[in-house]
Amino acid sequence: MAHGTLAEDEPAAKHGRAPGSRGGIIRLRRPGGTVSSLQSRERAAMSRDSDTNTGRRRIDQAANLLVRTTEALLQASDELELLEQICLIGIEAGHCLSWIGYAGRPPERQVTVMARAGQAVGYLDDIAISWNNDAFGQGPTGTAIRTGQPYVVADTKTDPAFAPWRHKAELHGFRSGVALPLGEGEQKIGALMYYATQPQMFDAQVVGMLMGVARNLSHGITTLRMRARHQQVARELAESEQRYRSLVELAPDAIVVHGHGSILFANQAAIHAFGASSRAPLTGKPVLDLVHPDSRGDALERLETPPPGHILNHYRLLRLDGTPFEAEVLACSISFRGLPARLLVVRDISERTRVQETLMQTAKLATLGEMAAGLVHELSQPLNIIRLASEGAMMLIERDKATQEFQTQQFALIAEQCERTAEIIDDIRIFSRRDTTPVQVFDAALAVRSAIEVLEGQFRPDGISVDLDLPIGPLPVSGRRIQLEQVTMNLLNNAHHALRDSKDAMPADWIGKIIVRANRQGDNVEIVIADNGPGIPDSMKAHLFEPFFTTKEAGRGTGLGLSVSHGLVTAMKGGLILREGGEGATFVITLPLDLEAAGPQPLPALSPGRTPAAVSADAHILVVDDEATAAETLARYLRELGYRVSIAGTGIEAWALFSEDPADVVITDLRMPAGNGEQLVEKLRDFDPLLPIVIVTGHLGATERVAANLEDDRCAVLKKPVALGQLGDLVTVFLQPPT
Structure with a gap:
């Protein structure tokens, strides 16, 4: 047999013949033509002994090759070094060429020489071998890889499949070879090849042992690759861990990991942000200790039932020294040291909050600037x-024509108009101040009504009507009332300007109209502010809520109104949108109803004309005001009630009078040239913590600050202009014995 696979060579081996031999008894003739049977038997025996010795030698070489390659596999640590070692061992076992080729990927399926050894290594230079079904893939190497079976070349000169490489084989002097597959099935690796200088050198037994070498090499390659992958994964894991550790440690945001509410890890930014140290570490502390009481309820709820995914929330947090700060907290579930935990990324937004507050304040002041002309008109009316009323009354009194009834009517009219003026000033005061009030439940309908009352007087001169539709019952929402008033006023101003500026382009019978509605929509409050103006061009709608974007002409508007309004409504967990369709522009504010709380009821108005009765004629009242006329008028009223009254023009003078003759009640202004009211109040409180004090002030900022710090059941803050009846009631209450 000239060529074939191992299966084709096995029958010859079973009959004791080398592959390709014909076998049989050879008869020799004597000179006379007869054959000597004895000589023929001797020669046949000698031939059999020689073949047996050669076969045993080849088997011994194959066995030795198997043993040595097994040892090499046990000591191998690198794949390429192992391949080269296997090839060298093959040469030392008597082969003239040993090489290993790896199977390339489809569709080319090229075989790449990975290692080679022997005197005939030049055979592999510029050789083309594949394991495709083409001429270069039908040779021993390609067939072994493709079929997964060994392929024996009994004689390179006669094997037709070896034709493409026969000439090179003759040049390098080898006559037989075997290709052994590496890997099985889909996990093909390649093939191991041995070549010999003589034909018929690879019988069934030799090939069987060489297959053991190939199988062991396949397992060795797989093991080394698994080990290499494991080492690579370990290196990548270590690098990844180091990389992420560096990222976590160098991150500008605070990163905290807690398990069941106890802090397990904190990076350097967290240590700095919360003011921790080696003496006061963060690890081990309850995470709720870092949450301000205002946000603790929400934090506790999320701690008990962590929501899925990544959750971004706004919290008020605490540093270890008790200092509060505003923060955004991104939270998600992770595994930490094999246990479930929560990862918190904390970003201090105190500075951003201050910037936003400044922008909001700028927008409010800009709105006030635009409202200035209308506010002047509103104040000038009362x-x-x-x-x-006052000049007319004085004229008639001088002429003795003013009856008592007329005088009472005129003074009541004056008091009523003062109350109207006070309401306008109070609305301006509330709108213009920086909003530091806490989040609370308020009636959204009342906030909308207040905003309209401030601006309604500006609409009438431009012939613009307001159609107001508010519910009778309250619409309780959670947030800051001032902020909702600001949003409403921004939208009303925008509608006013749009209607006023487009009046000339409208039909002659056109009348500008603003519609304001507020009602419940399921679990939400919906506030609609619409106008019948020209509307907003489509090209501008996408940019309406961007900062500094304005549709007004240069020099009018800051471009902050809608942006700030959108931010304020979003902070209240609501939405502000431009509703498509219909005429003009329609803006819709949506806020979640606070169904668990009732809206606050407005305080009943005090009658400015009511005169309280004095409790004690011996009571001493100290009036402190740098405006002499105001102080004398107030003192005259209190003396009329039967009180003993002292007057001081400064805080220093007041303290001197009080030291000599302590008062039962002190009524003081705040802003005075020498010794302000706040310093006086502090001294009075140090002297007697229960001393009744009434603070009367028109200072916009101080009113809210002093009210927040000092107002209690023994101290009241009244805003100018003050109603005498209200002041008299307070004095009466304060002179009652404390309970």
Whole structure:
């Protein structure tokens, strides 16, 4: 047999013949033509002994090759070094060429020489071998890889499949070879090849042992690759861990990991952000200790039932020294040291909050600037009535034509207009101040109504009507009332300007109209502010809520109104959108109803004309005001009630009078040239913590600050202009014995 696989060579081996031999008894003739049977038997025996010795030698070489390659596999640590070692061992076992080729990927399926050894290594230079079904893939190497079976070349000169490489084989002097597959099935690795200088050198037994070498090499390669992958994964894991550790440690945001509410890890930024140290570490502390009481309820709820995914929330947090700060907290579930935990990324947004507050304040002041002309008109109206009523009354009194009833009517009219003026000033005061009030439940309908009352007077001169539709019952929402008033006023101003500026382009019978509605929509409050103006161009709608974007002409508007309004409504967990369709522009504010709380009820108005009865004629009241006329008028009223009254023009003078003659009640202004009211109040409180004090002030900022710090059951803050009846009631209450 000239060529074939191992299966084709096995029958010859079973009959004691080398592959390709014909076998049989050879008869020799004597000179006379007869054959000597004895000589023929001797020669046949000698031939059999020689073949047996050669076969045993080849088997011994194959066995030795198997043993040595097994030892090499046990000591191998690198795949390429192992391949080269296997090839060298093959040469030392008597082969003239040993090489290993790896199977390339489809579709080319090229075989790449990975290692080679022997005197005939030049055979592999520029050789083309594949394991495709083509001429270069039908040779021993390609067939072994493709079929997964060994392929024996009994004689390179006669094997037709070896034709493409026969000439090179003759040049390098080898006559037989075997290709042994590496890997099985889909896990093909390649093939191991041995070549010999003589034909018929690879019988069934030799090939069987060489297959053991190939199988062991396949397992060795697989093991080394698994080990290499494991080492690579370990290196990548270590690098990844180091990389992420560096990222976590160098991250500018605070990163905290807690398990069941106890802090397990904190990076350097967290240590710095919360003011921790080696003496006061964060690890081990309850995470709730870092949460301000205002946010603790929400944090506790999420701690008990962590929501899935990544959750971003706004919290008020505490540093270890008790200092509060505003923060955004991104939370997600992770595994930490094999246990479930929560990862918190904390970003201090105190500075950003201050910037946003500044922007909001800028937007409010810009709105006030635009409202200035209208506010002047609103204030001039009651002041004009006051002046007309007072001068008319004085003229008739001088002429003895003013009856008692007329005088009472005129003074009541003056008091009523003062109350109207006070309401306008109070609305301006509330709107213009920085909003530091806590989040609370308020009636959204009342906030909308207050905003309209401030601006409604500006609409009438431009012929614009307001159609107001508010529910009778409250619409309780959670947030800051001032902020909702600001949003409403921004939208009303925008509608006012749009209607006023487009009046000339409208039909002659057109009348500008603003519609304001507020009602419940399921679990939400919906506030609609619409106008019948020209609307907003489509090209501008996408940019409406961007900062500094404005549709107004240069020099009018800051471009902050809608942006700030959108931010304020979003902070209240609501939404502000431009509703498509219909005429003009329609903006919709949506806020979640606070169904667990009832809306606050407005305080009943005090009658400015009611005169309280004095409790004790011996009571001493100290009036402190740098405006002498105001102080004398107030003192005259209190003396009329039967009190003993002292007057001081400064805080220093007041303290001197009080030291000599302590008062039962002190009524003081705040802003005075020498010794302000706040310093006086502090001294009075140090002297007697239960001393009744009434603070009367028109200072916008101090009113809220002092009210927050000092107002209690023994101290009251009244805003100017003050109603005498309200002041008299407070004095009466304060002179009652404390309970």
